[in-house]
Amino acid sequence: MKLYGEVTSGLGKAAFFLSQDFYVDNFIKKCGFKPYPGTLNVIISEEHLDQINEVKNSCENIIKPEEGFGAVKYIDATLNDKVNGAIVFPAKTEHTENYLEFIAEKKLRDELNLKDGDIVSLEF
Structure with a gap:
């Protein structure tokens, strides 16, 4: 599935979570990379919400949390x-629901010169 969406600023909370050792260690083990401590937030059209929810609900890739943290489902994707x-x-x-959070090894706003309002593709 390939979707297009608009880059937007997030809430700034992902950096804290993606700096926690158990999340980092699991992403390295399961995805093959150490994630940059932050996500690229992409707003997708609401017409795709049913498809996204189906992917999310059927996703079996999960990182179980330590106490006080939430679980995270993930799917491999390409930006x-x-x-x-x-x-x-x-x-x-x-x-x-129409926000997707993409993680990668590098800070994508700098790496790809992205700013709010830019259109990107996500394929998974």
């Missing part, structure tokens, strides 16, 4: 046909 990473679905989130 703009060139950056490998993963879309994460945190069990605890303040984002609405």
Whole structure:
């Protein structure tokens, strides 16, 4: 599945969670990379919500939390046909359903010169 969406600023909370050793260690083990401590937030069209929810609900890739933290589901994904990473679905989130959070090894806003409002593709 390939979707297009708009880059938007997040809440700034992902950096804390992606700095926790158990999340980092699990992403290294399961995805093959150490994630940059932050996510690229992409707003997708609401017409794709049923498809996204189906993917999220059927996803069996999960990082179980330590006490006080939430579980995270993830699927391998590619941004703009060139950056490998993963879309994460945190069990605890303040984002609405049409926000997708993409993680990768590098800070993508700098690496790809992205700013709010830019259109990107996500394939998974």
